[in-house]
Amino acid sequence: MATAIQTATLQRVAQIFDAQVPFHNLLGLDIKRYDLDGVEVTIRMKPELIGNIHQQILHGGVTATILDVVGGLTAFAGLVASRDDWSLEALQQRLKTLGTIDMRVDYLRPGRGDVFTGTGSVIRAGNRVSVCRMELHNEQGTHIAFGTGTYMVG
Amino acid sequence: MATAIQTATLQRVAQIFDAQVPFHNLLGLDIKRYDLDGVEVTIRMKPELIGNIHQQILHGGVTATILDVVGGLTAFAGLVASRDDWSLEALQQRLKTLGTIDMRVDYLRPGRGDVFTGTGSVIRAGNRVSVCRMELHNEQGTHIAFGTGTYMVG
Amino acid sequence: MATAIQTATLQRVAQIFDAQVPFHNLLGLDIKRYDLDGVEVTIRMKPELIGNIHQQILHGGVTATILDVVGGLTAFAGLVASRDDWSLEALQQRLKTLGTIDMRVDYLRPGRGDVFTGTGSVIRAGNRVSVCRMELHNEQGTHIAFGTGTYMVG
Amino acid sequence: MATAIQTATLQRVAQIFDAQVPFHNLLGLDIKRYDLDGVEVTIRMKPELIGNIHQQILHGGVTATILDVVGGLTAFAGLVASRDDWSLEALQQRLKTLGTIDMRVDYLRPGRGDVFTGTGSVIRAGNRVSVCRMELHNEQGTHIAFGTGTYMVG
Numbered sequence: 001m002a003t004a005i006q007t008a009t010l011q012r013v014a015q016i017f018d019a020q021v022p023f024h025n026l027l028g029l030d031i032k033r034y035d036l037d038g039v040e041v042t043i044r045m046k047p048e049l050i051g052n053i054h055q056q057i058l059h060g061g062v063t064a065t066i067l068d069v070v071g072g073l074t075a076f077a078g079l080v081a082s083r084d085d086w087s088l089e090a091l092q093q094r095l096k097t098l099g100t101i102d103m104r105v106d107y108l109r110p111g112r113g114d115v116f117t118g119t120g121s122v123i124r125a126g127n128r129v130s131v132c133r134m135e136l137h138n139e140q141g142t143h144i145a146f147g148t149g150t151y152m153v154g
Numbered sequence: 155m156a157t158a159i160q161t162a163t164l165q166r167v168a169q170i171f172d173a174q175v176p177f178h179n180l181l182g183l184d185i186k187r188y189d190l191d192g193v194e195v196t197i198r199m200k201p202e203l204i205g206n207i208h209q210q211i212l213h214g215g216v217t218a219t220i221l222d223v224v225g226g227l228t229a230f231a232g233l234v235a236s237r238d239d240w241s242l243e244a245l246q247q248r249l250k251t252l253g254t255i256d257m258r259v260d261y262l263r264p265g266r267g268d269v270f271t272g273t274g275s276v277i278r279a280g281n282r283v284s285v286c287r288m289e290l291h292n293e294q295g296t297h298i299a300f301g302t303g304t305y306m307v308g
Numbered sequence: 309m310a311t312a313i314q315t316a317t318l319q320r321v322a323q324i325f326d327a328q329v330p331f332h333n334l335l336g337l338d339i340k341r342y343d344l345d346g347v348e349v350t351i352r353m354k355p356e357l358i359g360n361i362h363q364q365i366l367h368g369g370v371t372a373t374i375l376d377v378v379g380g381l382t383a384f385a386g387l388v389a390s391r392d393d394w395s396l397e398a399l400q401q402r403l404k405t406l407g408t409i410d411m412r413v414d415y416l417r418p419g420r421g422d423v424f425t426g427t428g429s430v431i432r433a434g435n436r437v438s439v440c441r442m443e444l445h446n447e448q449g450t451h452i453a454f455g456t457g458t459y460m461v462g
Numbered sequence: 463m464a465t466a467i468q469t470a471t472l473q474r475v476a477q478i479f480d481a482q483v484p485f486h487n488l489l490g491l492d493i494k495r496y497d498l499d500g501v502e503v504t505i506r507m508k509p510e511l512i513g514n515i516h517q518q519i520l521h522g523g524v525t526a527t528i529l530d531v532v533g534g535l536t537a538f539a540g541l542v543a544s545r546d547d548w549s550l551e552a553l554q555q556r557l558k559t560l561g562t563i564d565m566r567v568d569y570l571r572p573g574r575g576d577v578f579t580g581t582g583s584v585i586r587a588g589n590r591v592s593v594c595r596m597e598l599h600n601e602q603g604t605h606i607a608f609g610t611g612t613y614m615v616g
């Protein structure tokens with residue numbers, strides 16, 4: 001079970017990523033769920049996100065953006081979950097250093113759909129660096145893309 | 155020297171990527187130069203592209219987007235340059251199959267600056283698949299990110 | 309069910325990879341299983357494969373080698389499985405073009421163990437290019453590494 | 463100019479990598495040069511390193527091995543160069559934590575040749591994590607492969 005500090009931290013981070021990141025607002029990116037078990041990020045298709053007007057598919061840059069956001073949030077949740085005696089200050093400090101070192105995106109299928117959902121899991125957990133795998137699916141369960149990212153968490 | 159068909163094709167592609175891709179318009183992405191030698195893509199910083207309000211830096215998803223666009227255009231220019239007897243129809247057909255298979259982004263420094271410029275080069279040229287390396291710099295020459303992408307070109 | 313040509317082709321490829329690739333012999337790489345459903349490649353720890361004498365762990369280059377071999381065989385099995393009317397000649401031709409375009413390796417844990425097993429699956433199947441994900445585990449089920457590779461198959 | 467401790471450390475590391483890593487001995491891997499400016503690692507073609515007997519080319523796993531070794535040594539040299547007041551003990555401690563987090567290999571051309579040389583440079587220097595780019599050429603200057611790797615250095 002999550003401690004009060006863990007819960008409060010993740011809620012605060014979800015709020016920031018949901019409402020206070022200008023580029024997330026521009027895209028309409030939504031943090032649907034964020035707890036110690038992981039994150040669910042969605043984006044609703046809209047004309048401005050299209051990369052190919054003939055095929056009406058999501059721009060690959062939007063796919064990369066969702067996967068990167070999912071990876072960062074997944075890595076941070078893993079760090080928060082790794083100890084139950086974090087102080088609020090320590091976690092706020094860690095959040096400031098959170099950043100992507102590198103990311104690979106594998107584009108599997110054209111980004112067709114109405115709602116795209118990104119999820120992820122930690123494959124290497126560390127006190128300084130974590131590696132995550134991410135996935136993007138549309139509302140019909142079609143798998144659009146995979147991501148693999150290495151994140152600084154401390 | 156470029157043939158008339160090569161020149162016309164690249165100009166047409168530059169126009170499409172510059173003005174007819176909705177997501178490029180949303181971001182304000184500009185194709186500054188596009189010829190057989192390569193491409194120069196720029197983006198001007200604006201509040202909506204920010205990923206971290208405290209640090210006022212470009213969102214990593216914008217960085218990934220520019221690098222991916224640069225990679226695709228670089229791969230396609232390499233294909234166009236590989237023969238001087240292309241027909242307009244053959245190149246239009248190839249353009250339809252142009253797509254990213256995978257891409258790695260290495261984030262080197264925070265995306266601070268006013269104007270960001272992406273450039274690239276082909277490291278493996280093929281009739282079906284090409285691999286490119288891409289770079290993103292700000293207006294002061296600070297190197298923000300590297301990209302490596304594998305593109306379907308036929 | 310596999311056709312006779314599919315079965316014969318995969319058996320022949322397994323024999324070649326098992327016994328006729330000098331570097332596989334040097335490492336002691338074994339093709340344990342190879343059919344339309346996938347491949348299982350093993351390697352037994354021996355002193356020559358060690359990368360760190362103090363920790364007695366597998367060299368990262370051995371890990372990369374197994375993952376790459378698994379990825380290539382997985383991609384080829386996927387191609388063979390994609391049609392049931394292949395001719396033997398067509399498949400032999402395809403085998404000649406089989407090659408790695410790019411690969412990412414994620415090192416998750418030190419390579420400790422006696423027998424290491426690599427497995428994989430196709431995440432993007434194509435007539436020219438396939439993308440695979442690969443895994444390496446030791447005999448206790450410890451997950452040592454992940455791989456993601458893009459392969460030319462035609 | 464390198465301090466005595468920097469010089470002694472790199473010489474010691476070069477000796478270890480050259481002579482005391484069993485897998486490097488198996489392959490015949492040579493550390494030709496190792497100083498604050500970088501590293502040069504070579505390997506001489508021999509029958510056991512062949513991956514394709516018809517084409518007589520280097521196995522892709524050998525290529526990955528050289529690139530990974532070059533990347534690790536390059537990352538460590540960058541760390542050593544980052545301060546001129548390192549103690550011998552501090553550097554020995556850092557060497558113990560040196561390890562590959564992830565690596566991408568781009569195979570550009572078949573590995574034909576007699577002597578293969580790997581070189582690299584740091585693209586992101588950090589106190590905990592460094593990212594390097596690596597290259598492999600044959601004795602005629604033919605570019606065989608690129609690598610990009612993320613290394614733990616502390």
